[in-house]
Amino acid sequence: MLQRIQSIYLLLACLALYALFLFPFAHNVYMDGKPSTVMVTGVYEDVNGARTHTQFFVALTVATVIIGLVPLAIIFFYNNRKRQIALCYGAILIIIGYSFWLSQSVKAVMGGTQLDTHNWGIGLFLTTISLLFIVFALKAIQRDEKLVKSADRLR
Secondary structure (H helix, E strand, O other), X not given: OOOOHHHHHHHHHXXXXXXXXXXXXXXXXXXXXXXXXXXXOEEEEEEOOEEEEEEEOHHHHHHXXXXXXXXXXXXXXXXXXXXXXXXXXXXXXXXXXXXXXXXXXXXXXXXXXOOOHHXXXXXXXXXXXXXXXXXXXXXXXXXXXXXXXXXXXXX
């Protein structure tokens, strides 16, 4: 039953988390007089017209890869909907903690620099989008569970 709608939602949640590698959290932020971009892999600065990777977020990058696999793994528990529901709740908690870690990392890098709305990147919203997709998948799984229980009552 991999063709269910919750599989699509969980796949979209996975893709939203992996899109963090493509889209920055903040761009064109002037730190120490140089325009910088903050991404999940680290900080990139414009040095003499070239984009240079100046700070690396190794732990954050590894965590992003692992956390991105969680919604993908939940898809394959389609035989056990109760476990799938529990894993969805766990994934929601993990992504909330991960979002907090991301925000603290960006705040530590930025120092006293304030982010304006024109400096926001798409990456700021991707964890929220993935949470939304997991909630949609959770509701669809619960709807399936309710349907199966009502069919069992009729037998």
